Amino acid sequence: MRPNPPAPPVPGRQRERERYFRNQPHRVPLGYEAFAGDKQFATTLARGIELMRCFTAEDQELSNAELAARTGLPRPTISRLTYTLTVLGYLRQDARHGRYALGSALISATYPLMASITLRQQARPLMNALAAVTGGHVSMGIRDRLSIVLVETSRLAARESQRVRFHGGAHGPMADVGLTLPIVGSAIGRAYLAGLAADERAALLNEIRVKAPEDWARFEPGIAAALREHARQGFCTMDGELVSEVLAVGAAFGSLRGGEMVVFNCAFQRGSAPAGRGPAWLRGEIGPRLVQMLQALRDGAAAPVPVTPAAVDPVPLDTATGGPSAGKPGRTARTARVARTTRTAPLKGSGRSAARRG
Numbered sequence: 001m002r003p004n005p006p007a008p009p010v011p012g013r014q015r016e017r018e019r020y021f022r023n024q025p026h027r028v029p030l031g032y033e034a035f036a037g038d039k040q041f042a043t044t045l046a047r048g049i050e051l052m053r054c055f056t057a058e059d060q061e062l063s064n065a066e067l068a069a070r071t072g073l074p075r076p077t078i079s080r081l082t083y084t085l086t087v088l089g090y091l092r093q094d095a096r097h098g099r100y101a102l103g104s105a106l107i108s109a110t111y112p113l114m115a116s117i118t119l120r121q122q123a124r125p126l127m128n129a130l131a132a133v134t135g136g137h138v139s140m141g142i143r144d145r146l147s148i149v150l151v152e153t154s155r156l157a158a159r160e161s162q163r164v165r166f167h168g169g170a171h172g173p174m175a176d177v178g179l180t181l182p183i184v185g186s187a188i189g190r191a192y193l194a195g196l197a198a199d200e201r202a203a204l205l206n207e208i209r210v211k212a213p214e215d216w217a218r219f220e221p222g223i224a225a226a227l228r229e230h231a232r233q234g235f236c237t238m239d240g241e242l243v244s245e246v247l248a249v250g251a252a253f254g255s256l257r258g259g260e261m262v263v264f265n266c267a268f269q270r271g272s273a274p275a276g277r278g279p280a281w282l283r284g285e286i287g288p289r290l291v292q293m294l295q296a297l298r299d300g301a302a303a304p305v306p307v308t309p310a311a312v313d314p315v316p317l318d319t320a321t322g323g324p325s326a327g328k329p330g331r332t333a334r335t336a337r338v339a340r341t342t343r344t345a346p347l348k349g350s351g352r353s354a355a356r357r358g
Contacts, residue, residue: 047073048081052090052102061099117142119253119262120152122300126293127154127264134286136266137175138293140253141188146208146215147180148189148263175267184208185219187238187250188265193223194230195252195261235287239279245270247278249287253294266290 035041054062054070062070068078082100085091089105114120120140127138131154138155141148153175183189183204193201205223209216219241226236235251248267255261266286 044081047071047077048085051078051081052085052106055102061094061097061101063097063099067100114151117151117256117260119256119297123152123264123297124154126297127152130266130289130293131155134266134268134289136268136286138266138290139175139188139264141181141192141263141265142260143183143192144180146183146204146212148183148186148192149180150175150177153177182212182215182219182242184212184215184223185242186265187226187236187248187267188263189250190223190226190236190238191230191250191252191263191265192261194227194236195254195263233283233287234291237279237282237287239282240270247282249282249290251287251290251294253297264290264294 035043035046051067051071051073054067059066064075064078064082067073067082068075071078073081082091082093086093086100086103089103090109091100092103093100123140127140130136131138135156137153139150140152141150143149155175181189183192193204196204209220222238222241226238230236230250230252235249238246238248238250240246246267246269248265250263250265253262253264266289
């Protein structure tokens with residue numbers, strides 16, 4: 001007797017999964033009006049870059065009409081941009097249908113950046129070991145605008161079958177290089193916030209509030225607790241806030257030589273986690289393992305860096321406005337002890353940080 005097929009996903013939850021892997025809600029438009037009158041700003045270049053950001057894991061091919069609708073640019077402008085980008089290899093065109101897809105020149109263009117982050121190679125064996133022990137997806141990320149983009153991931157080969165299928169047939173893994181997660185709505189993003197200096201964190205939170213109001217309205221209530229948790233334990237947890245089926249732990253590693261903050265996470269699909277495991281399991285087992293991995297990574301790196309993010313106090317949020325308060329946070333005795341024990345050396349050959357696009 002054949003077993004009953006699994007029940008189809010609940011529509012609302014399916015939409016959450018699709019949005020998560022398609023990145024669509026977390027790519028904030030540049031907003032050219034902010035640069036009106038700036039003679040140094042090359043609008044045409046910016047439009048070409050934004051056009052390439054219209055493609056997603058599901059929407060891998062787009063027509064000129066679809067690109068015009070997504071960017072708000074006139075069709076003639078889109079035609080010139082797609083022609084130029086195709087000639088340069090950043091787009092390729094389907095000969096039969098005339099639709100465009102991203103080209104291989106993007107891979108070669110980003111390789112120097114990936115190669116400059118030598119911490120990826122140093123972290124890979126430790127990430128593989130943590131993935132093997134926990135069964136989770138272990139990732140390393142840096143900031144991209146108002147998101148965290150993953151630059152390295154590790155997962156068990158046996159768990160490659162845990163892929164999410166969209167209505168259109170495209171599918172993607174739980175985590176992969178290039179996936180972006182919202183800073184305020186993910187464990188790895190909140191760990192990034194915890195690693196910033198107080199003034200940098202306040203400025204970034206304000207930018208998110210203004211430029212990504214939907215994300216701010218949805219995720220702001222959990223920010224303060226996550227910052228306190230990271231300051232206390234060296235990591236923060238999330239249980240289904242971004243995607244109901246995903247549990248995750250995030251922790252900040254520190255800054256590369258060029259100043260780029262690096263963060264890590266360990267994430268699970270609820271169905272792949274041991275039965276009955278939830279927030280208490282994340283805090284009692286997974287979080288400490290992730291912190292141990294980062295300490296092993298710091299110990300293995302030759303030479304200095306600043307105080308690690310775990311030693312930084314969170315910015316207190318004003319209870320009336322929900323935003324960062326003007327006063328500076330107090331420094332607890334526990335935080336001071338952490339600061340004295342978590343200084344590490346700078347990473348040799350870590351390269352310059354990628355430009356942060358605002």
